[in-house]
Amino acid sequence: MDVNKRIFRIFLIIIGIVATGCMIFIQYVSLAEPIFFKQYADLSVNLDDDDYQYGLSDELFSFNYFTNAEDKRVVSYVSFPEYPDLHIQPFEDDWGMFGLDFETEQPDLIGQLYGRYSLREVLWQIVDLPEESLDNELILNEAIFYFSDGSEVKTDIGQIRLSRSASDSEIIEFLSGSSSSDGDSRSNFKVLKPINFSGFEAHFLDQISQRVEMKINNQNIYDLEELQLEEGDTLTIVSQIKPAQTLQERYTRFNLSLKLIFTDEKDQEYYLTWKESPSFREDFSFTDLYKYTKEQEGL
Amino acid sequence: MQSYRRIFWSFIFATFNLHIGALTIIPPFIGWIVVYSGLLTLGIKAREQALARQRITCVCLIVLSALNGFLMLINASGLFRMLLPILVMVGELVFFHFLFSAIVEHFKTIEYFELATIYAKKDRTYLVLKGLATLFMTVSLSLNHQLLGLGGAILTLIALIHVLTALYWLNKGAEQLLRRRQQALTFRS
Structure with missing residues (x-):
């Protein structure tokens, strides 16, 4: 029995040390508040359509953030200090990121788990936006996210530009398009009259040209x-899409x-607006998300 | 031997929970209360200290599993909520080690040394299985590590089968063995 007593004591000591170590580690890596990934998006709102409030003319837009794994709050409302008249209805559920292809490992936890962190997605749609607000472009840099427990987080969201959707000149006809899950895309157009390409305009060119x-x-x-x-x-x-060089780039x-x-x-100008939303299928890991939090603290 | 049967079945109820929606049919703490009642009528011949410590551990398990069930019901979160299942596992490890130790002491007291050796080995195997399972589950629950969680769950299941087999054998096999020994002694005399 002495051997058994020794094994018993050894296991109790090891379990005690490991459990204490794990608790200290959890405290050390836990986040004071959720961290939202920055994003740069140029979105158009189709005002010709009476029911524009049911969505943007681009695909349904979303914010992504990560928080502590046990955080059971969900985003219930979003407001933009720069445009108080813009009302957005967020939708956050436990589908996991990007649809139904992920499932939460633990049923009482929300989102996709990466060690101590949970990655979440908040879909949103505009529910109220005075039409005259879009006379000029709306540029959103900051947002306040209100959570289901009454708490709120004011954060830099990168830049989201909302503008009226404009119709393109009919000198080019769309033929076909394809895109792959790794973010690559290809679009083919048919030219309807002789023209010269004379340049392009793009917001966020710094971000786009790097990636x-x-x-x-x-x-x-x-x-x-x-x-x-x-x-x-x-x-x-x-x-x-080029491989990201830094974590900031990767998660933006x-x-x-x-x-x-x-x-x-005749030097008459024609425009073609070309939009593409690359899939946000980055490799997430707990260590990278932790490094990202440290980088964010350093910024 | 009735008491071992009671411990055997109530431990099964304490481990496997039947749910109807959010409602648990037999909550684990009820299972542990029945285990405690089984302990009171066990009739083990061991030191009072050895008997008392397994009862105290069983009471701790009743409290911990009731608290765990309550926190699950109110959907609580936090470090303590995360720590509770680990404490329950440690409680089980301690309880069954104390139970096996008392059984070994009992067999030594009534001079069945062969059975004492068998149950000392069973205790050792259980300690290793449950100890490793608790360690794996501690890391898995803390860091949400799936692979360690799977390893921990498999080891927990093996440890559970080991304990149930040992209790079943006490209930059935030991009884037969004791009877055979009694007959052999009568035949010799």
């Missing part, structure tokens, strides 16, 4: 100065929104 390689008819868009297109030609726009979401400028022989 995305974009080509028009196999030529890098950032270096392209001129491109002659004849009637019946195919215009192909290809985007490829963005959508691609380019305004391509074309001119005809």
Whole structure:
């Protein structure tokens, strides 16, 4: 029995040490408040449609954040200090990130678990926005997220630009498009009259140029100065996501929104708005999320 | 031997819970209360200290499992809520070690040394299985580590089967063995 007593004591001591160590570790890595990922998005609101309040003309938009694994709060309301008239209805559920393909490992916990952290997604739609607000572009840099327990978090969200959706000139016809789960996309257009590509405009060019390689008819868009297109030609726009160099880059979401400028022989300008939302399928891990929190503290 | 049967069944009820929606049919603490009642009528011939410590551990398990059930019901969170299942596992480890120790002492007192050795071995095996399972589950619950959680769950299940087999054997096998020994002694005399 002496052997048994010794084994018993050894296990009790080891379990005590491990449990104490784990509790200290949990306290050390726990977050004081949820951390929202920054995102840069150029979204258009379709005001021609009477029921614009049921969604943006772009795909349903979402915020992503992570918090402590046991945090049972959900986002119940979002307001924007810069535009108090903009009312948004958030939807947060325990589907996990990006739809139904993930399930929570522990039924009483919300979101996708990564060690001590839980990754969440909040979908949103505009429920009230005075029409005249969109006379100028709305630029959202800050948001206040209200949680189900009454707490709130005011945070920098990157930049979201809301504007009226504008119709493109009918000099180019959309033919086909494809995109892959790793964020690459390809769109083909048919040119309806002879035109020259004379440049492009894009918000968040700093963020986009670091992460995305974009080509028009196999030529890098950032270096392209001129491109002659004849009637019946195919215009192909290809985007490829480059690997992120830093965690800040990796966890920053963005959508691609380019305004391509074309001119005809009479120097008349035509525009083609090309939008693409690369899939946000980054490799998350507990250690990377923890490093991200430390980087955020340092900023 | 009736008491071992009671401990056997009530331990099963304390471990496997039947739920109808949010309602637990037999909460684990009820199972532990029945285990406690089984302990009172066990009739083990051991030191009072050895008997008292298994009863105290059983009372602790009743309190801990009732508290765990209550916190689950109110959907509580926090460090203590996370720590409770680990405390229950440690409580089970301590309780069954004390129970096996008392049984071994009992067999030694009535001079059945062969059975005492068998149950000392069973105690050792249980300590290793449950100890490792508790360690794995501690890390898994704290860090949400799935692989360790799976390992911990498998070890917990093996430890559970080991305890149930040992209790069943006390209930059935030991009784037969004791009877055979009695017959052998009568035959010799």
